Amino acid sequence: MSCWELCSSSWVLSRAPMAMTMTSGSSWRMGSTKTKTKTTTHHPSFFFKLKPSCCTNNINGPTESSASSSLSSRAWYNPLRRTHRSLDQDPDIVRHWIQPDHPLAFPERFTVASYNILGDRNASKHRDLYTNVPSFYMTWEHRKKVIYKELMRWNPDIICLQEVDKYYDLSEILVKAGYVGSYKRRTGDAIDGCAMFWKANEFRLLEGESIEFKGFGLRDNVAQLSVFEMCKDESRRLLIGNIHVLYNPSHGDVKLGQIRFLLSRAQILSEKWGNAPVVLAGDFNSTPQSGIYKFLSSSELNILLYDKRELSGQRSCHPSQVLGVKKEMRSPLILTNRLFNNCWTDEEVKVATGNAGCHLLVHPLKIASSYATVKGSEKTRGCNGEPLATSYHSKFLGTVDYLWYSDGIVPTRVLDTIPLDILQSTGGLPCKKVGSDHLALVSEFAFTPRTKKATISTLKYS
Numbered sequence: 236m237s238c239w240e241l242c243s244s245s246w247v248l249s250r251a252p253m254a255m256t257m258t259s260g261s262s263w264r265m266g267s268t269k270t271k272t273k274t275t276t277h278h279p280s281f282f283f284k285l286k287p288s289c290c291t292n293n294i295n296g297p298t299e300s301s302a303s304s305s306l307s308s309r310a311w312y313n314p315l316r317r318t319h320r321s322l323d324q325d326p327d328i329v330r331h332w333i334q335p336d337h338p339l340a341f342p343e344r345f346t347v348a349s350y351n352i353l354g355d356r357n358a359s360k361h362r363d364l365y366t367n368v369p370s371f372y373m374t375w376e377h378r379k380k381v382i383y384k385e386l387m388r389w390n391p392d393i394i395c396l397q398e399v400d401k402y403y404d405l406s407e408i409l410v411k412a413g414y415v416g417s418y419k420r421r422t423g424d425a426i427d428g429c430a431m432f433w434k435a436n437e438f439r440l441l442e443g444e445s446i447e448f449k450g451f452g453l454r455d456n457v458a459q460l461s462v463f464e465m466c467k468d469e470s471r472r473l474l475i476g477n478i479h480v481l482y483n484p485s486h487g488d489v490k491l492g493q494i495r496f497l498l499s500r501a502q503i504l505s506e507k508w509g510n511a512p513v514v515l516a517g518d519f520n521s522t523p524q525s526g527i528y529k530f531l532s533s534s535e536l537n538i539l540l541y542d543k544r545e546l547s548g549q550r551s552c553h554p555s556q557v558l559g560v561k562k563e564m565r566s567p568l569i570l571t572n573r574l575f576n577n578c579w580t581d582e583e584v585k586v587a588t589g590n591a592g593c594h595l596l597v598h599p600l601k602i603a604s605s606y607a608t609v610k611g612s613e614k615t616r617g618c619n620g621e622p623l624a625t626s627y628h629s630k631f632l633g634t635v636d637y638l639w640y641s642d643g644i645v646p647t648r649v650l651d652t653i654p655l656d657i658l659q660s661t662g663g664l665p666c667k668k669v670g671s672d673h674l675a676l677v678s679e680f681a682f683t684p685r686t687k688k689a690t691i692s693t694l695k696y697s
Contacts, residue, residue, distance in 0.1 A: 325667040326660045334648045335609050341681035343471060344647060345437070348391035349516035349638055350675035351479065351626070352382055353665065354400040354427040364628040364672070367662040375401060381670030383408055389650060389677045393433045393463075395516035397479035400427040419445040423455035429477045429517075431459050438463040441472070441508065446500060452586065453492045456481050458517075460500055462508050471682055472511035473644075476501050480520045487546025488579075488587040490520065490527055491538070491596065495589065498598040505600075505641070512643030513600060514680065518673065520635050522548030523607075523621040531639060532604065535597045538587055542578050552633035558659065602639040605646035605678040614654035622652040626673045627664045638678045650677035 355375040358365070365373055372378070379401065386394060386409075399405065399418065406416045415435045420428035433440070446458040458478040465471040478497050481489050497515070505511050521527035525548030530536035544550075585591040607620035617623050617634070625636040640646065652674050658664075664672045 326657050328653055328657060328661075328666070328668045330653065331651050332648050333609060333611055333651045335646075339645060339647050339681055341645070341647070341683060343465070343468065343682040344679055345393065345465075345473070346389070346391040346677060346679045347393045347395065347475065347514050347516060347638060348386065348389060348675055348677045349395045349397075349477075349518075349636055350382070350386075351397040351518040351636060351671060351673040352399060353378070353671040353673065354398040356400055356426060357398065364630055365663060365665075366629055368665060372665045372667070375404075378665060378670040379404055379408075381665070381668065385668075385670060385675060387412065389675070391677055392437050393475055393514075394431065395459075395475065395477035396430040396432075397477070397518045398427045399430040402428075402430055405430065406432075415440070417443055417459065417461065419457045419459050421455050421457050422447050422449045425455055428457055429459050429479055431461055431475065431477050433461075433463065437466055438473075439466055439469075442504065444500065444504065446497065448493050448496065451492070451496060453496065454481050454486075454489055456493055458493070458497050460497075460504055462504055462511060472508045474501060474505050474508065474511045474513045476513065476515040476517070478515070478517035478519070480518065482520050484547050484549040485544045487527065487541070487543040488538075488583040490547055491530065491536075491587040492589070494519065494527065494531065495587070495596060495598065498600050502599050510643070512682070513602065513639075513641040514644070515602065515639040516637075516676075518636050520547055520549065522552060522633050522635060523617060523619050524548045524551075530596060530598070531602065531637075532607075534599070534601060535595060537595050538579065538584065539594045543583060543587070544578075549631070549633075549635070552631050554627075554629070554632040557632045600641055602641050605638045605640055605680070606649050606676065609646050609649045609678075611649075611651050612654075614656070615652045622674075622676075623655050624658055624674075625652060625676065627658055627661070628672045629663055632658075636673060636676050638676050640678075640680060642683075644680045644682055646678050647681045648679045650675075652676075 355378075358373050358375070358378075362373075382405075394409075394414070396405070402416075402418045406418075409416060409432050413434055413436060414432040416430060416432045417440075418428060418430045420426070440461060441464055442462040444460040446460070448454055448456050448458070456479060458476065460477075461475050463473045463475065465473075476497060478493070480493050483489070501513050501515065505513050519527065519531070526536055526538075526541040526546045528548070538546075579587075581591040584594065588594065588596045604621060606616075606622055610616070610620055611622075615622060621637075622634050624632050625634045626632070638646075638649075652658075661669075664674075
């Protein structure tokens, strides 16, 4: 038995250029006349055409803090920790573009970046994670400049950011660089959220949606979905999703519920706009070895084969485990159900699948990871092709960030991550050339040649 949950809501069409419209739940929108926006929010969502609006935001809300502190309070030993790291000790970090073995010649291309930029409040609140990072590297004024330089160096057409609590600062400088921005703040006491920027001369926003998971019993996290058309070819449509999944490793049911709902909404919007290709970016707080990764990559998951506390794989990524003496790793996959029959309550099953009587979770999007598709070297990639690490601080070293893509587009190159030995030599992020405790993922995609049927389907919405 498979499960799929759909949701319905109203849409609001702004009627005047730069008009501000208030939708249900006091959600605000500024944009062009062609853009539809939808929200089910109780906190502001902002879309900016020319002028940014002031807003601030964090990542670990009260619903996550207890589990976070429990996990991070263990007395682990980091074998590569340097207790006196100075500013001149940082290694030279250089990131290279890599292409498939047989490069594609498709002309219509675009670049997407996904970056968890480390909220300023989190950087201050969780200073124990950055004990080996010079305090200068932790200041927002420094990190803001580094993040901006990183983004401008890679020149992405679309930027998806997570853990944003200084949206005004970022929008101010990115608007000057030719980008348009949208923002969705988390619900509850947290002040961070997700932000999306795109080049105004390359893409036009057709429809935007903000998702508040709290309204569906899935905590205070949020996500964004935006439908774009290329300015140079209006028949080329594209759906971009941006999400920051719940951190708490113990709540795999909530993580699955959030991802399930995002995939459901992405599928609906894609079909509405002529089966527009999909790119899903974000911090999924799940490793490549996890059950959640399997669900995303294979489109199905029998949750009874997994302990919900191990679904994300995060517990196996402390630096002492990753960098220390190799040990036999505990697999979350259990060949017999009986050991974990009591681990899933009916309520947890309902949260994960949308139906208390359903254990097989299925999603209709056929997606793949751009980094797993474009192969890299053993210095930067794991056995399944994903980066060895996209995040590094004193209590975590591993991969949780991804760029997923659907049919209709293919990755033509990706910005490779940092070799593990170079990353280790930093002692932890941020550093001189990286403005966050995560590495940005950047992928160039190309539209595949369209069929006659696809062209007719797309033109229906013109």
